[in-house]
Amino acid sequence: MAKDTTQESVFDSSPDSKMYEYKLSVEKVQTKLSEYGLTSNQSKVFIYLGKYGSKTAPEVCKSLKLPRTETYHLLSALQNKGIVSATFQHPIQFTALPLEKAIWTLVNSEKERVKSLERMEQGLSKLWDNIPTFDSIHADVEEKFQMLQGSNQIQSKITEMTDSHNDEFLILGSEKDYLKLYHGDFLESFVKSKQKFRLLSGCSDKTAYIFDDLERKNIKILHNDIENHLCFILKDDGEMLFFTKNAMSPDEPFAMWTNSNSMVYAMKLLFESLWTNSKNIHL
Numbered sequence: 001m002a003k004d005t006t007q008e009s010v011f012d013s014s015p016d017s018k019m020y021e022y023k024l025s026v027e028k029v030q031t032k033l034s035e036y037g038l039t040s041n042q043s044k045v046f047i048y049l050g051k052y053g054s055k056t057a058p059e060v061c062k063s064l065k066l067p068r069t070e071t072y073h074l075l076s077a078l079q080n081k082g083i084v085s086a087t088f089q090h091p092i093q094f095t096a097l098p099l100e101k102a103i104w105t106l107v108n109s110e111k112e113r114v115k116s117l118e119r120m121e122q123g124l125s126k127l128w129d130n131i132p133t134f135d136s137i138h139a140d141v142e143e144k145f146q147m148l149q150g151s152n153q154i155q156s157k158i159t160e161m162t163d164s165h166n167d168e169f170l171i172l173g174s175e176k177d178y179l180k181l182y183h184g185d186f187l188e189s190f191v192k193s194k195q196k197f198r199l200l201s202g203c204s205d206k207t208a209y210i211f212d213d214l215e216r217k218n219i220k221i222l223h224n225d226i227e228n229h230l231c232f233i234l235k236d237d238g239e240m241l242f243f244t245k246n247a248m249s250p251d252e253p254f255a256m257w258t259n260s261n262s263m264v265y266a267m268k269l270l271f272e273s274l275w276t277n278s279k280n281i282h283l
Contacts, residue, residue: 009052009063011044036106037081041066045074046083049096056091081106145258148241154255157241158186158233167196167236170271174202174228177243182210200274201281202228208281220278232267240264 010026013019026047033043048064049055055063061071075094078084083102087093097105148154162169173181178201181187187210199219203210211219231243240263243255258264 009048011048011064036103037110038106041070042074042078045071046078046096046102049084049094050099054087054093054095056093058091060094082109143258143260145256145260148255148257149252151253154241154253155184157255157257161233161235161239161241162186169197169236170200170234170268171197171232172200172222172271172274173231173243175204175207176228177231178203178210179207187211187214198271198275200271200278202226211281216281219281220275221281222274222278226274234264234268234271237264237268240267242267 010019010022013023029047030040030043033046034040038046044064045060045066048060052063057071057075058068060066060075061068064071066074075084075086078096079086079094082105083097085095085097087095096102146157148157171181178187178199197218199211199214200222201211201219202222229245233241238261239257239259241255241257243253245254
């Protein structure tokens with residue numbers, strides 16, 4: 001009986017093999033694909049089909065050492081995402097889209113999902129308003145806090161705060177913080193806004209251009225003695241977003257939101273003190 005000689009795939013390569021350097025690249029691609037909504041095994045199957053060509057489900061199952069039932073579920077999920085296609089021949093052959101087209105498909109699918117959620121908002125709000133509030137005892141606003149991790153969560157919270165502020169918006173941050181806000185188009189909300197705002201910045205003359213479209217009287221430069229890792233946003237004396245470092249993921253943004261009166265009041269006092277002792281930005 002002939003011995004089964006299955007070709008070793010890049011996923012099975014060991015540190016002492018020539019294929020190992022490619023395995024490291026594959027793992028990096030897997031990590032990136034997870035940001036587009038693919039699970040670890042979904043990205044594994046996609047990469048395998050993309051680099052080894054069209055395969056049948058049993059071939060995928062055998063080469064990647066995946067359970068048979070899971071393999072079919074993975075292939076079905078990738079087809080539903082539109083990045084893997086199947087032939088009508090028997091046995092069925094599965095083929096991955098080129099990476100660039102697959103990314104385009106995933107991104108546009110997510111855009112359509114978000115648009116669909118936006119269209120649902122009005123109808124959902126009407127349904128919600130039709131349901132009475134049964135607990136009317138606790139009329140006072142409770143003090144809360146929320147931990148936010150990652151750029152998407154933080155940006156969503158900032159957008160929520162800027163869209164609803166009525167009185168005054170206060171921001172204190174370093175040069176690096178303001179550059180992020182500038183490149184994220186966050187400062188544009190103040191250009192045509194009639195609401196009051198004041199900005200305390202650690203920016204140097206080289207980066208003062210980010211305030212070109214804003215009222216300079218509302219901007220001051222922090223003294224050099226102030227450490228540059230302090231950053232917070234205050235809204236209407238009622239909410240605060242405080243940026244912190246995440247010890248587990250130092251490169252990932254991390255922030256805390258709260259409507260605690262005492263914490264907001266304390267940071268407002270700090271802002272006013274620093275505002276008084278800071279100099280106006282050059283006109």
